[in-house]
Amino acid sequence: MTILRLLVLLMVVLGSPRICPAEAAREVPEHDGDETAIVSIRQSIAASKDEQEKALLYKKLGDLYVSREDFKSAAGEYIQALSLKNSFSTRERLQMAVAISWGDRLNEAIAEFRSLLRQDPQDSEVRIHLARTLSWSGEFDESLDVIEPVLRQDAGNKDALLIKANNLRLKGEAGEALPLYRSILEKQEDFDARLGYTHALLDQGDEAAARESMALLKPAYPYQENELTKLKEEFNRPRPARQLQADVKYTHYRDTDRNEVDRYMASFGFPAGSWKNVVSYVHTEAHDDSRRNSADAVAGETWVQVTRRLAAGAGLGIIRYTGDRTTDFLFGHLNADADMARGSAGLSLSSEPLTDTAELIEKNIRVAAARAYLSRGLTSRSFLYGSYRYAYYSDDNKSHDLLISPRYVLLGENPRLNIGYRFRYLDFDRQSFGGYFDPNRFLSHQIFVNISFASGKYFGFTELFVGQQSFTRYNVGHYDMIYGGTANIGYKLTQNVSVEVNGEAGNYALQSTAGFQSYQYGIRLSGVW
Numbered sequence: 397m398t399i400l401r402l403l404v405l406l407m408v409v410l411g412s413p414r415i416c417p418a419e420a421a422r423e424v425p426e427h428d429g430d431e432t433a434i435v436s437i438r439q440s441i442a443a444s445k446d447e448q449e450k451a452l453l454y455k456k457l458g459d460l461y462v463s464r465e466d467f468k469s470a471a472g473e474y475i476q477a478l479s480l481k482n483s484f485s486t487r488e489r490l491q492m493a494v495a496i497s498w499g500d501r502l503n504e505a506i507a508e509f510r511s512l513l514r515q516d517p518q519d520s521e522v523r524i525h526l527a528r529t530l531s532w533s534g535e536f537d538e539s540l541d542v543i544e545p546v547l548r549q550d551a552g553n554k555d556a557l558l559i560k561a562n563n564l565r566l567k568g569e570a571g572e573a574l575p576l577y578r579s580i581l582e583k584q585e586d587f588d589a590r591l592g593y594t595h596a597l598l599d600q601g602d603e604a605a606a607r608e609s610m611a612l613l614k615p616a617y618p619y620q621e622n623e624l625t626k627l628k629e630e631f632n633r634p635r636p637a638r639q640l641q642a643d644v645k646y647t648h649y650r651d652t653d654r655n656e657v658d659r660y661m662a663s664f665g666f667p668a669g670s671w672k673n674v675v676s677y678v679h680t681e682a683h684d685d686s687r688r689n690s691a692d693a694v695a696g697e698t699w700v701q702v703t704r705r706l707a708a709g710a711g712l713g714i715i716r717y718t719g720d721r722t723t724d725f726l727f728g729h730l731n732a733d734a735d736m737a738r739g740s741a742g743l744s745l746s747s748e749p750l751t752d753t754a755e756l757i758e759k760n761i762r763v764a765a766a767r768a769y770l771s772r773g774l775t776s777r778s779f780l781y782g783s784y785r786y787a788y789y790s791d792d793n794k795s796h797d798l799l800i801s802p803r804y805v806l807l808g809e810n811p812r813l814n815i816g817y818r819f820r821y822l823d824f825d826r827q828s829f830g831g832y833f834d835p836n837r838f839l840s841h842q843i844f845v846n847i848s849f850a851s852g853k854y855f856g857f858t859e860l861f862v863g864q865q866s867f868t869r870y871n872v873g874h875y876d877m878i879y880g881g882t883a884n885i886g887y888k889l890t891q892n893v894s895v896e897v898n899g900e901a902g903n904y905a906l907q908s909t910a911g912f913q914s915y916q917y918g919i920r921l922s923g924v925w
Contacts, residue, residue: 430460430463430464433460434457434460437453437456437457437460438457440453441453441454441457447480447481447482448480448481448482448483450480451476451477451478451480451481451482451484452477452482454473454474454476454477454480455473455474455477455484455488455492457473458470458471458472458473458474458477458492458495461473462495467495467498467499467500468499468500469499470495470496470499471495471496471498471499471500471501471504471505472499472501474492474493474495474496475496475501475504477492478492478508486512486515486516489508489511489512490509490512490521490522490525492508493505493508493509493512493525494525496508497525497528497529497532502529502532502533502776503533505529506526506529506530506533509522509525509526509529510526513526517545520546520549520550520553520556523542523543523545523546523556524543524546524553524555524556524559526542527539527540527542527543527546527556527559528555528559530542531559531562531563531566532776533775533776534738534773534775534776535775535776536563536564536566536567536738537567537738539559539563540560540563540564543556543559543560543563544560547560552579552583554580554583554586554589557576557579557580558576558577558580558586558588558589558592560573560576561573561576561577561580561589561592561596562592564576565592565595565596565599567738568599568705568735570595570596570597570599570600571600573592573596574593574596574597574600577589577590577592577593577596578593581593585612585614587613587614587615587616587620590609590612590613591613591623591624591627593609594606594609594610594613594627595627595630597609598630598631603631606631607631610624610627610628610631613627639665639667639924639925640664640665640666640667640923640924640925641663641664641665641666641674641922641923641924641925642663642664642665642922642923643661643662643663643664643920643921643922643923644661644662644920644921644922645659645660645661645662645918645919645920645921646658646659646660646661646918646919646920647659647661647916647917647918648916648917648918649752649908649914649915649916650914650915650916651908651910651912651913651914651915652912652913652914653684653910653912654684654685655682655684655752655753655754655755655910655912656682656683656684657680657681657682657751657752657753657754658680658681658682659678659679659680659681659751660678660679660680661676661677661678661679662676662677663675663676663677664676670700670701671698671699671700672698672699672700673696673697673698673699674696674697674698675694675695675696676693676694676695676696676697676713677692677693677694678691678692678693678695679691679692680692680693680751680757682751682752682753682754682756682757683754684753684754684755687719687754687755687758688719688754689717689718689719689754689757689758690717690718690719690757691715691716691717691718691749691751691757692715692716692718693713693714693715693716693727693749693751694713694714695711695712695713695714695727695728696711696712696713697709697710697711697712697729698710698711705734705735705736706732706733706734706735707732707733707734708730708731708732708733709729709730709731709732709733710728710729710730710731711728711729712726712727712728713726713727713728714726714727715727715749715751717749717757717758717760719754719757719758720758723760725749725760725762726747727746727747727748727749727762728746728747729744729745729746729747729748730744730745730746731743731744731745731746732744736772738772738773739770739771739772739773740770740771741768741769741770741771742768742769743766743767743768744765744766744767744768745764745765745766746764746765746767747762747763747764747765748762748763748765749761749762750762750763750832750909752832752908752909752910753831753909753910755831756830756831756832756909758831759791759830759831760790761789761790761791761830761831761832762789762790763787763788763789763790764787764788765785765786765787765788766785766786767783767784767785767786768783768784768785769781769782769783769784770782770783774802776808777804777805777808778802778803778804778805779802779803779804779805780800780801780802780803781799781800781801781802781803782798782799782800782801783797783798783799784796784797784798784799785797789828789830789832791828791830792828793824793825793826793828793830793834794824794825795822795823795824795825795834796821796822796823797820797821797822798819798820798821798822799818799819799820800818800819801816801817801818801819802816802817803815803816803817804816807847810849810850810851811847811848811849812847812848812849813845813846813847814844814845814846814847815843815844815845816843816844816845817841817842817843817844818840818841818842818844818861818863819839819840819841820838820839820840820842820906821838821839822835822838822867822906823835823836823837823838824836827869827870831910832909832910832911833869833905833906833908833909833910833911834869835867835868835869835905835911836867836868836869837866837867837868838865838866838867838905838906839865839866839867840863840864840865840866840878840904840905840906841863841864841865842861842862842863842878842904843861843862843863844859844860844861845859845860845861846858846859846860847859853887853888854885854886854887854888855885855886855887855888855894856883856884856885856886857882857883857884858881858882858883858884859881859882859883860879860880860881861878861879861880861881861902861904862877862878862879863877863878863879864876864877864878865878865904865905867905876903876905878902878903878904878905879902879903879904880900880901880902880903880904880907881900881901881902882898882899882900883898883899883900884896884897884898884899885897885898892923892924892925893921893922893923894921894922894923895919895920895921895922896919896920896922897917897918897919897920898917898918898919898920899915899916899917899918900915900916900917901914901915901916902914902915
């Protein structure tokens with residue numbers, strides 16, 4: 397159960413007039429013990445031939461689980477009860493639907509709330525529970541639509557105001573949420589409203605006011621102590637507007653065409669007013685069977701939050717290619733990213749050098765590109781990402797690159813587990829012999845699974861994929877099964893400094909610029925102050 401749901405449960409149990417699922421548990425007959433009661437009820441269910449009787453027994457079993465605060469188990473029993481022919485009252489159905497939502501069966505709870513609302517669209521209590529559950533599901537806009545009639549009828553309804561304020565804040569509209577939190581707090585001090593108000597101030601960047609607000613939080617229950625602890629941790633966490641960052645990295649790359657690359661990187665990030673700035677240096681050593689070349693690049697970039705939803709950045713650097721001759725080139729980028737309801741979108745323009753092999757360095761291959769992307773949450777657990785990139789290469793070649801990737805969150809906490817699909821389309825005008833992978837009508841399909849975790853001082857991420865790719869190059873068609881993976885694991889040496897080791901390998905043609913079976917490993921030391 398999430399902290400937010402525990403919050404609602406405690407409010408109900410400790411005196412809220414809203415329906416409490418635990419009330420029904422008082423109707424459960426006395427047994428020698430909970431386990432005896434569960435066995436007895438299940439035996440009665442197995443012996444019964446009458447759907448109405450089974451429905452009542454499933455509800456009774458759910459009530460017993462509620463009395464133990466085992467809402468996940470209760471949710472399953474209540475769903476069974478509601479699926480059978482029954483004559484439950486509106487109050488009983490609402491009580492079960494609330495418990496189902498606390499059991500994290502959000503879709504089933506939403507369906508039952510909707511059914512109740514169709515019977516009586518004016519039922520404010522059902523609307524409040526439906527809006528709250530939609531918000532837990534990440535359906536912020538729909539939650540706002542559901543709660544609005546309650547506020548039109550009763551503009552001062554505290555529950556409705558809090559749901560609306562939380563939705564706006566979670567959508568990234570903290571400025572619109574602040575007056576709603578204030579309207580609640582002006583009437584009476586409330587922990588939930590004060591907590592949301594403090595988070596909204598922090599989201600707005602007003603740390604001084606947020607600290608003043610946090611000082612007014614007076615936790616009375618364990619869940620409130622936990623929420624306050626998490627809020628204090630948020631204050632202690634370095635924020636982008638004021639943090640210093642330092643990174644040192646090394647990677648080694650090798651592919652089946654005997655390209656080898658060693659890359660050494662260092663960067664330092666620092667704030668300047670509302671701007672976040674990074675300076676970096678990269679040294680690349682590359683060789684194959686016939687050549688050995690290197691490149692050195694120095695770059696600076698800056699980023700600023702233009703509005704609450706819009707950020708913009710720019711970068712400029714110079715690279716020196718060293719081989720048979722020394723050549724210098726400028727490179728850089730411009731980008732803009734916008735937060736939207738349940739997602740983000742962005743545009744970028746860039747000019748960058750390709751230094752992934754000794755041949756690319758020797759030929760001074762560079763690429764200018766325009767890219768657009770969209771990332772959006774479809775539900776609380778499903779997400780869609782898409783991007784398109786048009787690129788022009790310095791050897792007079794062009795490409796179109798499209799990526800579409802839906803994913804689904806199987807586990808949303810710690811560890812976090814995702815499963816998804818990636819579609820990739822890439823097409824070049826021609827094969828230029830420039831040393832980079834330049835196929836015609838490249839298509840790939842991947843199924844991937846990834847997992848991330850944090851445990852004590854350890855953290856990590858790994859992803860595995862399998863699929864197929866097809867393309868034509870130099871008038872030869874290819875159709876291959878593909879596989880590969882990537883992983884990194886890190887350790888926090890101190891609160892501010894961590895070390896990571898990483899690696900990746902596979903035969904996916906687009907895993908490297910050269911387009912061969914390859915592997916890579918590296919190490920990174922980073923600090924944030």
